[in-house]
Amino acid sequence: MSNLDDLYREIILDHYRSPRNRGELESPPAIRVEGFNPLCGDEIVVYLEVEDNVLKNIKMTGTGCSISQSSASLMSAAVKGKPLEQVREIVATFKQLMTVHESTLAHDDEPAKVDLRALGELAALQGVVKFPVRIKCATLSWNTMMQGLDEVA
Amino acid sequence: MTSFNAKRVRADIPQLNRRIFDHPITYLDTSSTSLQPNAVIDAMSRYYQLRHANVHRAVYQTASEATAAYEGAREHVARFINAPGGAGEIVFTKNATESFNLLAKSWGAANLTSKDVVLVTQMEHHANIVPWFQLRDQTGVEVRFIPVTDDYRLDLSNLDELMKGVKLLSVTGMSNVLGTINPIEELARIAHRRGALIAVDGAQSVAHSPSDVAALDIDFLIFTGHKMLGPTGIGVFWTREEILASMPPFLGGGGMIADVRLDGYVAAEGPTGFEAGTPPIAEAVGLGAAVLYLEGLGLSNVVHHEHALAADALTRLNLEFDGRVRVIGPPDMTDRGGVISLDVEGVHPHDVAQVLDQFGVCVRPGHHCAKPLMRRFGLAATVRASYGPYSLAKDTDVLLEALSHAVKMFG
16 A cells, blocks of 8 residues: 555645635636646636735635645645745746656656755655656646746746 | 356456556456457467468468458458348448547538438447537538436437437447446337437447347447457447448548549448558457457356346445445446446545555546536546456455545545
């Protein structure tokens, strides 16, 4: 069961059961972006409130598996209130974490070379990379948020 | 009936010897694709090892052996579905989806105008929906749906009205999500009485219920090799000889012609006219072997075996989870096959399937290429377990154990 425990860490299950920043923001002024995973039917709507290059508020609605829902919740907690520049850095580090390296699949013990401490709670999602078909679940909310932020830039 | 022994079938299937995360594999995804017995794998290997050559072209010995093997497969398939006109009515395609595209883009384009209706159902696979929408964009044909009742059956109460203007009724023999077996004979009678033709999607039904096209009195039957113990890459399109003769060619190129000149071409007659390019020869040979293997088991034995397993699974699923696991499909085995879709309360199908995987259980989470049906029941996805001739009651034991683990984990 060790693989499974690696995927479904306590933090992930906690964010799945009690997702942070659920809800909607009035749009406009908030940016509203929809994301879909056509393979499994997961849907997410992300609301972003940006002021003076700071992500003042973020809310999300949608349905999906524990990985997509907890990833969205963890993301919202990590980026809320942060300057956009820092948000982009967090996104870049997270994307790096989600990159499958041949070595990651071949040798269970060799971690991807990512600064996990910089990711805080988000590091709990690193187990996902061992289950390549689930990476799309984890990245759905992130890609959707970035699509929204690109509209601001 | 007494001669059937699932353990002997298992001994013929090498993949069932695999262990997944230190568990023996529990394969419950036959609806998606079935496992192959050695008879099929060996027939394909022998073709590649000893008699690989192109078909219908050269005169050397191995070329005639390859042609005989390819055409022999057509005869096996014709016998399997009791095609009244024999092998000349069997067109080989890539899969059931390509067969539906052949139906829509050849027969459909020639016969369905903006004044006509093609009637499908809300429980169809996308393969029996999207080609009709594509044809609608081209010719303006109306695509109409027979709704599905809360009991997971076709709602035929308004069929008389729905049949108005219908030239083709295209319906699945068995739902790949619900397991519901549709009343094909009755629908064929109604369609014919109203002057319409009937096409049947046999992808799920041909290996799990008898499919005698003459007895059912249908006009088109479409199915695929890899859901009936055969290989991937080979599908079947059957229609009556006179209909096939009336159909314009579909894909063009080598193999499908009688003559080509600088000012045009003449298509070949019969099935070859619809088989452009070098066909999937090894796959056809494998499909022929799968038919022989299924005939050896006896299809009625297979049906009986799978139904007994599914009946037991339905009973236990309803008893053991205090209502937390809901069956999306008919609750008993009346007009139903061994396809069981589940909704686990509070647990997303992908999470259920991920936990099951750790027990070596292979099931399919998702919308099963039937999104209109999923929407009808307000679901994004289900977890689907499906039985085959090699399934055992032990597979259900492992499924239930893994399911209770998933329920606990996310509960």
